[in-house]
Amino acid sequence: xxxxxxxxxxxxxxxxxxxxxxxxxxxxxxxxxxxxxxxxxxxxxxxxxxxxxxxxxxxxxxxxxxxxxxxxxxxxxxxxxxxxxxxxxxxxxxxxxxxxxxxxxxxxxxxxxxxxxxxxxxxxxxxxxxxxxxxxxxxx
Amino acid sequence: xxxxxxxxxxxxxxxxxxxxxxxxxxxxxxxxxxxxxxxxxxxxxxxxxxxxxxxxxxxxxxxxxxxxxxxxxxxxxxxxxxxxxxxxxxxxxxxxxxxxxxxxxxxxxxxxxxxxxxxxxxxxxxxxxxxxxxxxxxxxx
Numbered sequence: 001x002x003x004x005x006x007x008x009x010x011x012x013x014x015x016x017x018x019x020x021x022x023x024x025x026x027x028x029x030x031x032x033x034x035x036x037x038x039x040x041x042x043x044x045x046x047x048x049x050x051x052x053x054x055x056x057x058x059x060x061x062x063x064x065x066x067x068x069x070x071x072x073x074x075x076x077x078x079x080x081x082x083x084x085x086x087x088x089x090x091x092x093x094x095x096x097x098x099x100x101x102x103x104x105x106x107x108x109x110x111x112x113x114x115x116x117x118x119x120x121x122x123x124x125x126x127x128x129x130x131x132x133x134x135x136x137x138x139x140x
Numbered sequence: 141x142x143x144x145x146x147x148x149x150x151x152x153x154x155x156x157x158x159x160x161x162x163x164x165x166x167x168x169x170x171x172x173x174x175x176x177x178x179x180x181x182x183x184x185x186x187x188x189x190x191x192x193x194x195x196x197x198x199x200x201x202x203x204x205x206x207x208x209x210x211x212x213x214x215x216x217x218x219x220x221x222x223x224x225x226x227x228x229x230x231x232x233x234x235x236x237x238x239x240x241x242x243x244x245x246x247x248x249x250x251x252x253x254x255x256x257x258x259x260x261x262x263x264x265x266x267x268x269x270x271x272x273x274x275x276x277x278x279x280x281x
Contacts, residue, residue: 011199021154049155057163093269127234
């Protein structure tokens with residue numbers, strides 16, 4: 001139960017960070033991605049702030065052999081840079097640049113009431129389900 | 141190039157909060173706060189694995205709801221695409237992040253923080269793709 005509560009608080013903090021930094025506003029994200037003419041560097045500062053804190057927090061947590069509320073630290077075991085990583089990142093960047101939304105901000109802004117975000121969310125979930133279905137079939 | 145709408149202070153504060161949230165998820169649960177992975181892997185999950193994922197997503201939704209109700213002046217939302225654009229972009233984001241195993245949070249924040257080669261390359265690639273997409277969509281089409 002404490003894991004569920006911790007995850008809820010973690011999500012709440014994460015969402016607050018996205019709203020305060022205005023990353024939940026697609027226009028703000030597009031302002032960063034649009035390099036020609038007028039540029040808004042804010043997104044780089046959001047990433048710098050987040051990376052600075054997590055780079056320390058990540059190492060601090062690893063002084064323990066396990067997380068506080070669970071048995072193991074869970075992390076991707078993939079190390080290879082392959083075509084799937086590159087093609088996936090290219091497709092993600094394409095969708096991100098078109099709408100100005102990525103998964104975190106899309107979930108947060110689902111609460112703002114714009115039905116286009118709900119359509120984005122439904123399509124994103126369909127895409128996530130589709131790839132998992134294909135990968136599951138290929139592995140099974 | 142001219143700099144416009146730059147908000148460095150709120151960007152750094154918001155970013156630090158995101159880093160704090162990621163630290164809490166890692167320190168308490170031993171999980172990487174990558175939103176696409178937490179959401180995508182909730183599909184087909186069961187028991188406690190499903191519950192903490194849903195709780196994290198509920199936290200994100202609650203932050204949006206609380207801001208909308210309590211601090212409406214803090215909520216800015218402007219999106220330029222219509223329904224068709226939103227659906228196409230959503231599909232691309234869902235497929236892309238599932239193939240590459242992460243998004244702006246999992247690769248961009250968490251992976252870059254621990255200097256993962258995969259995440260550094262993924263972040264450079266989706267950033268370049270985003271820059272190019274906006275250039276083509278806003279200035280060439």
